[in-house]
Amino acid sequence: MTRKKIILIIIAIILLFGGSFFAYRKFFQKKEAVPVEKNYFEINDEASGIYFRVGKKFERMPARDLQSKNPNFIYGFSAKDDASVNCFVSQTKREKEGQMTVGNLRDGVFLQLQKIDANAKIDSAEVIEIGENSNKGAKLEMSYTEGKKIPMLQWEVVGITAKTATFAFCTSPKAVLDLYKEDFNLFLDSVRIK
Numbered sequence: 001m002t003r004k005k006i007i008l009i010i011i012a013i014i015l016l017f018g019g020s021f022f023a024y025r026k027f028f029q030k031k032e033a034v035p036v037e038k039n040y041f042e043i044n045d046e047a048s049g050i051y052f053r054v055g056k057k058f059e060r061m062p063a064r065d066l067q068s069k070n071p072n073f074i075y076g077f078s079a080k081d082d083a084s085v086n087c088f089v090s091q092t093k094r095e096k097e098g099q100m101t102v103g104n105l106r107d108g109v110f111l112q113l114q115k116i117d118a119n120a121k122i123d124s125a126e127v128i129e130i131g132e133n134s135n136k137g138a139k140l141e142m143s144y145t146e147g148k149k150i151p152m153l154q155w156e157v158v159g160i161t162a163k164t165a166t167f168a169f170c171t172s173p174k175a176v177l178d179l180y181k182e183d184f185n186l187f188l189d190s191v192r193i194k
């Protein structure tokens with residue numbers, strides 16, 4: 001054989017083995033797990049005894065805006081693309097310790113909404129577990145009209161401890177609920193109080 005043929009054969013063997021090695025690494029080796037980015041933020045506020053998740057479609061409201069809405073609001077979030085869609089966490093100290101039923105919680109929340117619209121209604125209500133030691137709370141879906149013009153929805157979770165009452169709720173015009181339903185459920189279903 002001539003020297004040229006030997007060199008071509010060696011180059012062909014190198015290319016064959018090199019290509020095989022590359023193909024093996026690309027197609028048959030285990031792929032490393034790519035970390036999945038969460039589509040929500042987690043808030044674990046030990047001082048207030050509350051944990052929840054809020055979707056990344058929302059941004060946190062500045063403290064001064066939040067306090068101007070209600071001095072008991074400790075967290076507030078507004079949809080990035082629609083300022084009429086909001087979620088809040090409010091907490092108040094309980095004046096009296098003692099038994100309070102889930103029915104009392106439901107009725108108290110609904111009475112507050114009726115101050116905005118006397119014709120407000122409860123679309124659904126259920127008992128939920130909201131904290132440690134099988135702490136029960138209420139989850140409500142309510143509807144009302146704002147300014148006698150805009151049909152609104154307010155979905156809310158409420159629970160109590162011996163010292164505090166915690167309210168987490170989202171409000172939205174009824175017309176855009178489908179765009180935020182998943183985010184509302186993420187927020188409200190994740191609320192835990194201590």
